[in-house]
Amino acid sequence: MFPSTSFDQIRAAKARYCRFADTKQWQAFTAVFIARPEILIYDAADQLLISFDTREAFSGAARDYLEGTQSIHQIHNEELTQVSATEVHAIWSMEDCVIFPDVADDPRPARHHGYGHYHERWVLEDGLWRLARLELRRTILEITPKQPLENLS
DSSP: OOOOOHHHHHHHHHHHHHHHHHTTOHHHHHTTEEEEEEEEEEOTTSOEEEEESSHHHHHHHHHHHHTTOEEEEEEEEEEEEEEETTEEEEEEEEEEEEEOOOOTTOOSOSEEEEEEEEEEEEEEETTEEEEEEEEEEEEEEEEEOOOOGGGOO
16 A cells, blocks of 8 residues: 555545535534634625634534535545645635425525635644635535425415
8 A cells, every 4th residue: 555645635634524514424524624723605706705713613504504405515626735744725626516405494595506616724733634724715606596385386
C-alpha cells in the first residue's frame, strides 16, 4: 500500500463531509471541522446568507435544514494548494440536490438544486486534516416551491 499524501487525505475528508451530511451522521460531520471554524454561505447573487463560528452551530443548522430530506452533495474538479506542511487551500466545484418531505406545515420548499464552489482552508490538527474555513459561493440555486394544497385538486 502506498502512503497517502496530504492531498489524498483532504480529498477523502471532503468526501466524508458530503457523505456524512447525506447520511445524517452529525457527530462524524462535526468532527471534520476544527472547533472554531469560519463558515460563510453566499447565495448566487453574492449575498452572505449566514455565517457560523463554531462547528456545533454549523452542524446543528445543517441537521435542522436536512431533517427528513433526501439529499446528495457532490464535489468535483478540486484545486488544492499546499501553503505549508500543516495548511492547504482548496477550491471544489459543487452540486447539491435536496428533496424535502411533502408535509403541509413544513416551511421548506419542495426541493433545491444548487451549484457553486467551496473555497476552503484545511489545517493539520492532531494528525488529521480538518476544515478551518469553508466558504460556499453558489453560482446557481434552483428552488422548487411547494405546490399549494388548493392547486392539487
